[in-house]
Amino acid sequence: EENMTVTEDFSRLENTYQMEAEVCIIFSDFGKMQNVCNLLIEKLGTSVTIGPPHFYHTPEAIDTLRRQVCVAAVANTRQKAQEVCRLFGQSLGKPLLIREEETKEWGGHIDSQLLNSPDSLTLQERIQNATVYASCRVFAVFEIKGKENRRNKLL
Numbered sequence: 001e002e003n004m005t006v007t008e009d010f011s012r013l014e015n016t017y018q019m020e021a022e023v024c025i026i027f028s029d030f031g032k033m034q035n036v037c038n039l040l041i042e043k044l045g046t047s048v049t050i051g052p053p054h055f056y057h058t059p060e061a062i063d064t065l066r067r068q069v070c071v072a073a074v075a076n077t078r079q080k081a082q083e084v085c086r087l088f089g090q091s092l093g094k095p096l097l098i099r100e101e102e103t104k105e106w107g108g109h110i111d112s113q114l115l116n117s118p119d120s121l122t123l124q125e126r127i128q129n130a131t132v133y134a135s136c137r138v139f140a141v142f143e144i145k146g147k148e149n150r151r152n153k154l155l
Contacts, residue, residue, distance in 0.1 A: 003027075052123070055130030062105070065134050070100055073136040081142050093143025102137040 003026040011018050027033040033053065040048050057065075078092070085092045108131040121129065 052121075053126065055126060057130070057132055062132065065132065066103060066105075066136075069134040069136045070103070070138065073100075073138045074098055074140065077138055077140045078142070081140070085144060089147055091145045091147060093145045095140055095142050097139070097141040099139045100136060101139050103134065104136075105132060105134045107132050 005024045007022045007024075009020045011020075025033075025036070027036075037050050040050065078095070082092045108128045
């Protein structure tokens with residue numbers, strides 16, 4: 001209920017009453033939004049008009065994306081370091097230093113000069129326009145252990 005607002009308008013036309021309602025719902029799941037829209041159209045038919053969705057990201061979602069990208073960058077760095085160590089017959093030790101060097105975010109915005117109006121966008125174009133991409137560059141220093149040290153610890 002906190003993600004839904006309803007605006008109702010009652011009016012009288014001769015001997016009948018007319019009610020118009022606008023329902024705005026914030027969905028965090030695209031599939032649920034589609035299911036609700038389909039259900040409304042199925043049950044209410046032509047008496048319902050569904051406006052095009054407006055996509056946006058909450059600050060919390062963007063923050064989560066930043067963290068996930070940074071963690072993935074560190075994991076990729078560690079995996080590459082392990083592969084290099086294996087190539088030279090060494091084993092990778094614990095990280096000595098991990099530093100986030102640069103984080104970039106960008107969106108898949110469609111050039112608005114090519115469009116007549118934002119309402120003319122297809123659903124796929126709206127999704128592309130609202131999609132956020134992120135990258136993170138990290139610097140990491142790992143301890144390198146010789147194979148002898150690893151064997152001694154196992155014994």
